[in-house]
Amino acid sequence: MNALKKAGNSVNTFAKKWAEFVIKFKWPVFLLTILLALGLASQGKMEFDGDYHVFFSESNPELEAFDALQEKYTKDDNIVIVLAPDNGEVFTRENLVAIEELTASAWNTPYSSRVDAVTNFQHTSADGDDLYVDDLSYESATKTDAEIKEIKAKALKEPLLLHRIINEKGSVTAINVTVRLPGVDSAAEIPEVTVATRKMVDEFKEKHPQFKVYTTGLVPLNTAFFEASQSDLALIGIMLLIVVVVTFLLTRNFFATLSTLVVVLFSIMSAVGFIGLTGIKLTPPSAVFPTMILTLAVADSIHILVTMLQKVRKDGMGKKEALVESMRLNFMPVFITSLTTVIGFLTMNFGDVPPFWHLGNITAFGMAMAFLYSTTTLPALMAIFPLWRKKVASKKEEKIGMYTKLGLFVTRQPARLAVISLVVIAGLTYLATLNVFNDEFVEYFDDSVQFRRDSDFINDNLTGFYNVEFSVGSGESGGINNPEYLQKLNAFEDWLNDQSEVVHVNAFSEVARRVNRSMHGDDQTYYRVPDNRQEAAQFLLLYELSLPFGLDLNNQINVDKSETRVTATLKNISSAEMIAFSARAEEWLRNNTKEPMHSIGVSPTMMFSKLGFRQADSMFNGNIIALILISLVLMLALRNFKLGLLSIIPNVTPVLVGFGIWALYKGQINTGMVIVFGMTLGIIVDDTVHFMSKFLRARRELGYDAKQAVIYAFETVGRALVTTTVVLLSGFAVLSTSSFALNSYMARITVIIITAALIIDFLLLPALLILSSRKDEAVEAIPNQLKPELKLNK
Structure with missing residues (x-):
């Protein structure tokens, strides 16, 4: 414990000396950070990749199978x-x-x-x-x-x-x-x-x-991906305006707002440089990185600025003194929240979708730079800028504020609030299990996108857009003319046509039947596959020689005529139904044909259908690692093993609550939402860390009991938490307007999770802190504004 206490004191001393250093050398620090941001930005190069293949890693088995099929045919x-x-x-x-x-x-x-x-x-x-x-x-x-x-x-x-x-x-x-x-x-x-x-x-x-x-078609699909990337990148303009307005309204200080804007712009410029240096090409998921960084980077600045302004406005401190004290109080919490956010976004690398790797890496780098700029550029600018403030009325007794009242409300009934909160969380956790996974890639786009509207019309009026393809082999060169093969192929075609999901089947057996009928004077009784191999081969040769250039059978038959391609066009069905259909077809081939005819269903549709499930499986380990790492970081940062374990509850439960509410709202999740746990885990730690750090400061430095420490935490950090939450909600609310469902759904559920995180940290967390703390007999210091309330309680 002594070692942890010394470590805590060392951090406080370092933060104080760091702030004094930055303030003393404010102009050199500011100029150096400008050079750093501009130097990184000069390496920036943003290119877009709209090819749907970018959603699949090179080791993706569905992609490998699909590429193999395309190599055999066209x-x-x-x-x-x-x-x-x-x-x-x-x-x-x-x-x-x-x-x-x-x-x-x-x-x-x-x-x-x-x-x-x-x-x-x-x-x-x-x-x-x-x-x-x-x-x-x-x-x-x-x-x-x-x-x-x-x-x-x-x-x-x-x-x-x-x-x-x-x-x-x-x-x-x-x-x-x-x-x-x-x-x-x-x-x-x-x-x-x-x-x-x-x-x-x-x-x-x-x-x-x-x-x-x-x-x-696939080219318009690629174009829709490309245009979605550019459209989402344009959201940064709206988000910048919202951040400026919200920050100004909540801080009521022009220079604080300007300083915050400089920090987030420098962070984004640095991230653009990272993209150029690493050669990443932007895709719809990764193109939202500016909005992500802008939204998250604001939180660091807000905590430092709100505390500084509180010290100036309420405690009457001078600008330099308030800035140093704000850095002392917030350096470690801001560092921890930045570190946990970086860890959360880096867990995206455990997934199987490269665009999300890129989003995670770009945002993680941007957040690391945001921490650097918020602890250098921000205090340097605030030291340079004048501070307009009203004089504090020293003798006038302050009224009990909103956050104090909220703290008093919680401290009066911690057990009741804990029980009610846990019951609600348990109910929503159960609802979260009712969500169904669905990853129809046409529905990646909302109705404002022309590709989606056109695809829906075509699906309703002509044919399905989804398909599953099978390369059915004969086991020998020229074997597609074998009557036994043709009969089995024809039976497979008939089975596919009988399935409720199937709209159309394109198979070589249909060509063989047509040609056989025509070669027998268009006699309808010969509308069947040939029963003689030599005859079938001759008919096929004659038919191919009669076809004009560009309309041959290369898209259905491989070079040595040992395999043919069967394409089943399907209605718009869910991912699970698509996978189930393909599994049934594969099983039919295994049960009714010889081994050479066994095949697996492939297509871009199948690749996307399995992508989300594969992403969920691969992200599971990443999320566990993130949870363990973040918990360890919090234990070390808070210097309290018990509270480090306790912090897991307010960090994990918002995600469960979010998915529970989502089950009531939508009930379906897609690939973009799979990353939400790891991503938001780092974000929502912000509220927990700042609240718990203020709680522990009140206990350790001021000698407050648990209830008084909770009220102190509400007073000192309540406004900052609400401010950062409002900014986060604004950013993700803007992103939720994206026409690209992977981004908009991810943003919408993140809005729900962030809101739930604030509520849980304002109700459940303080209740748990009180219930898990030992009662203190002596109180060394009591806030002046609480004395009347404490007397009343006695």
Whole structure:
């Protein structure tokens, strides 16, 4: 204990001497921190990466499986352009001509390798022993009404078109543009494709105003990620304004507000330099780092400034004396809160989502710099700036303030407040377990994003946006022509079509059935897979030779014809349902086919569906480590093992309360919310540390009993805690307006958690401090304003 006491005294002495040093050399200190901030900022380079692949680590097994599938076949990055004519009828001469024109234009899209539309669908027919493969509708301007009617009938009966390119009513159709991005620089390639696509669509709409046009696909998804990053980065302007206004209203001091603004700007500038030095590319999750740092960095400054201003306004201290005392009182709590916040954000590295690694590392660095600037730049500026203050009325008795009254309220009934609080927390903890995990990536964006609105329309009126793909092998070169393989593949296709989640199935067995029928004079009885291997191989060769350039079967068959690709397009279903569907399909293959045909379901949809579960599993260890480290830090900082353990309760319970309330509000959590425990654990420690440090100071230095120490803590730190909480709530409230759900949901639940943390630290924590403390017989010092109240209690 003596060693801990000496350590505490050493910290106080260091903080006091540090403050005196900074004040004495205020101009050199200020200039050096300016040079540091500008030097780091000069290395800054902010680049954006909108490719959805950035959400997956290189070791992610789902990504590895998906990349392996794309290497066997063609890459399927795509743009889906959906056309909805005002007359509700795709099959008119005018509309088919327009679709032909847009299909032709789509071939000019940068990096395009294939364009699929209803007009260029390769329809097979036979004339005797001859097989004819033609566009379903070519030179549509010359078609008669009877021919157009026939084209419609063929299209609506074609399994490869229905619910994929055309809907049942024939009122909505799609043009699917497949692009093969080089993958050298996605930050340049994706915008290039997007600009060209948007220009093409605008020109089409101007020429053919009778169509409403919607776009979706993986390229528009990447673009939505890219634009969300830039949009969220712009939130910093709103947040800066809010911080300035809120800080000024709560401190009522212009120079304090200006000093705070300088600290947060220097912190952000340093973080930008860190990004440049480490080569991090910004993504939607990591692009919110300025708002994060700005919001969190304010807390350090607020505690120092509020204490200083209290000493000046209430105790009549001089500016220098008040600044030194504020630094002495707050240096260790500010250091501890900064350290725990850094630890919390660094735990994001335990997860499996690289953009959150980047967010954690950038914010952790920014918070470390914020501590440096708040203990150097801030006191230096406050020493430089004049301090306008009213004279303190020395003889006039002060009224009991709001925070004193709150302290008195808690000290009168600690047991009752503790029991009520713990019961409420237990109930909300139970509700927290009822949250369901769901990570549909279309729902990463809210309705203000065009990509989300277009995808919802397409899902409701044409086809699903989600899919699961299987590479079904035969076990031998050319084995896809084996009748046994084709029959099993056909059975798998039929099973998929029978599943309630499935909208459409694209499988080679459908091609084999169509060609077999056409090669037998379009006799419907031959609409089945061939039963002779040699015949099947010949039919396939003849069919492939008849296909035009760009519309071959390379997207369905691998090079040596040993495997084929089966794509099941699904309704918009939850992550758990997606994973369950894929597991059922994999089980069907294991139970009904030979080993070479066994396959696992892959696709970007599956990758995102499993991402959140994988992130949750990997973050669990990180959160445990963070909790242990932060608890150890608090035990050492507070120099009290018992109170260090006790601090775990107000640090963990706000998160449980937050997720309990979230279960009532939304009931679903996503990948972005998985990091909340580690992230907020560091943030909410701020309230606990400052309250407990003031409580212990009253006990150790002033000799107060537990109840008086609680009231002292409310008086000295209550306003600062409310001030920092308001600023934190403002920052995360701004972030909650993000159109990107990973960020907005994370911000909303953080708002709930931070609010819960303040309430718990104002009700449960002081109650627990009183109940866990030994009763003191002697009281060395009693605050003047409490004497009437203490007499009344006696």
